[in-house]
Amino acid sequence: MELADYQRYGRQMILDGFGLEGQLKLQKSSVVVIGAGGLGCPALQYLASAGFGKIGIVDHDIVELSNLQRQVLHNEDTLGIPKAESAAIALRRINSRLNLDIVTEALTPQNALDILKPYSIVLDCTDNAPTRYLLSDTCVVLNLPLVSGAAQKFEGQLCVYNATPTTPCYRCLFPIPPAPETMGSCSETGILGAVTGVIGNLQALEAIKLATGLYQSGEKPTMLIFNALSPTLFRTVKLRSRKEDCIACGVEGKRVGSIKDTDYVQFCGGPAPDWIERGMVSGISGTRATAAELNEAIQKGQAVTVVDVRPRTEFGICALPGSMNVPIKELVADPSSHLPANGDVYVVCRLGNDSQIGADALRSVAGNGSTIKDVVGGLRAWSQKVDGKFPVY
Ligand SMILES: Nc1ncnc2c1ncn2[C@@H]1O[C@H](COP(=O)(O)OP(=O)(O)OP(=O)(O)O)[C@@H](O)[C@H]1O
Numbered sequence: 095m096e097l098a099d100y101q102r103y104g105r106q107m108i109l110d111g112f113g114l115e116g117q118l119k120l121q122k123s124s125v126v127v128i129g130a131g132g133l134g135c136p137a138l139q140y141l142a143s144a145g146f147g148k149i150g151i152v153d154h155d156i157v158e159l160s161n162l163q164r165q166v167l168h169n170e171d172t173l174g175i176p177k178a179e180s181a182a183i184a185l186r187r188i189n190s191r192l193n194l195d196i197v198t199e200a201l202t203p204q205n206a207l208d209i210l211k212p213y214s215i216v217l218d219c220t221d222n223a224p225t226r227y228l229l230s231d232t233c234v235v236l237n238l239p240l241v242s243g244a245a246q247k248f249e250g251q252l253c254v255y256n257a258t259p260t261t262p263c264y265r266c267l268f269p270i271p272p273a274p275e276t277m278g279s280c281s282e283t284g285i286l287g288a289v290t291g292v293i294g295n296l297q298a299l300e301a302i303k304l305a306t307g308l309y310q311s312g313e314k315p316t317m318l319i320f321n322a323l324s325p326t327l328f329r330t331v332k333l334r335s336r337k338e339d340c341i342a343c344g345v346e347g348k349r350v351g352s353i354k355d356t357d358y359v360q361f362c363g364g365p366a367p368d369w370i371e372r373g374m375v376s377g378i379s380g381t382r383a384t385a386a387e388l389n390e391a392i393q394k395g396q397a398v399t400v401v402d403v404r405p406r407t408e409f410g411i412c413a414l415p416g417s418m419n420v421p422i423k424e425l426v427a428d429p430s431s432h433l434p435a436n437g438d439v440y441v442v443c444r445l446g447n448d449s450q451i452g453a454d455a456l457r458s459v460a461g462n463g464s465t466i467k468d469v470v471g472g473l474r475a476w477s478q479k480v481d482g483k484f485p486v487y
């Protein structure tokens with residue numbers, strides 16, 4: 095250890111049970127953080143400060159203004175650059191000698207084993223079910239502890255999977271994925287920045303304990319539940335131990351098929367609307383269009399009807415020129431009376447969820463040969479990909 099490191103890490107080295115030995119263990123440990131967003135930023139900040147020997151940062155997204163409310167490593171100067179790079183710039187300000195490995199691609203079934211393999215601890219700081227299952231399965235195969243965090247609205251959860259031979263994996267607890275409509279992203283459901291800060295910091299803490307030998311798995315594994323609005327803030331629930339018949343971590347022979355051959359997105363009910371835009375899944379089916387494709391159709395002068403299914407108040411805030419407003423409830427209640435008479439129909443909403451329901455409803459009453467598509471990513475995608483002056487709210 096370098097002389098200056100005694101000074102840098104002295105405050106934690108004098109702790110009983112930590113000592114020089116703990117610091118050297120941290121130096122030999124490596125941790126990889128998947129997602130440099132609301133959870134990943136605070137986690138990375140404390141992991142980097144504590145003295146891990148190597149830190150991986152994996153995120154395919156770029157920094158946006160709406161991230162700065164909670165993703166504390168990013169700032170106005172790093173808007174538009176990959177989050178993994180932006181986080182690395184901030185961490186190097188804490189310690190210029192950090193050994194960082196940056197990946198600016200999404201973690202996928204094809205690359206997950208290779209990306210996670212060099213590390214001793216994995217942090218799940220992502221926000222979607224397919225990645226949670228992918229991370230869990232990969233950690234089971236590589237026998238790595240997985241410190242998993244989640245946060246939404248005023249609430250958060252923390253759980254360490256796969257830490258000992260008896261601790262469960264994510265699939266042991268959730269063999270069936272949650273319904274996609276219950277898994278809204280922060281932009282749909284809202285999130286208080288300090289809530290992600292609480293959970294992200296706790297993820298860093300668990301990783302530091304795992305690396306230094308301070309981690310104690312209780313008699314029964316537990317999940318921590320945080321509710322910012324409850325007077326007591328925290329409670330823990332006891333979890334079942336590893337499930338013998340779990341298809342991922344159960345007795346040999348029952349392991350989930352090869353990770354590379356598993357379609358995690360389909361398993362979790364198909365892609366979320368913004369994933370195609372964000373490069374997490376490729377390809378787009380014939381019943382869907384990107385914002386750019388809608389723009390192309392309009393520019394070419396094709397006969398196009400845009401049906402905007404947002405509530406009237408939101409339509410009043412901003413709308414595409416010439417679009418017609420049919421709030422989703424009214425459309426679903428009586429699709430045939432709202433079916434445009436001619437032209438290709440593009441159904442749009444704010445983020446791309448209701449528009450899929452609206453397009454389905456119109457298709458159910460339309461004749462064969464009519465073209466009815468939903469716009470992936472909604473008006474937010476329109477603003478990002480087509481018209482930067484279109485308001486995002
Ligand atoms: N498979 C994946 N590989 C790498 N990073 C991922 C993956 N899935 C999600 N992430 C990242 O996890 C982070 C989650 O953080 P968070 O939800 O705070 O951010 P966000 O997606 O930017 O938020 P918002 O929903 O407001 O747009 C994001 O930066 C996202 O890019």
Ligand SMILES: [Zn+2]
Nearest residue numbers: 263266340343
């Ligand atoms: Zn399991």
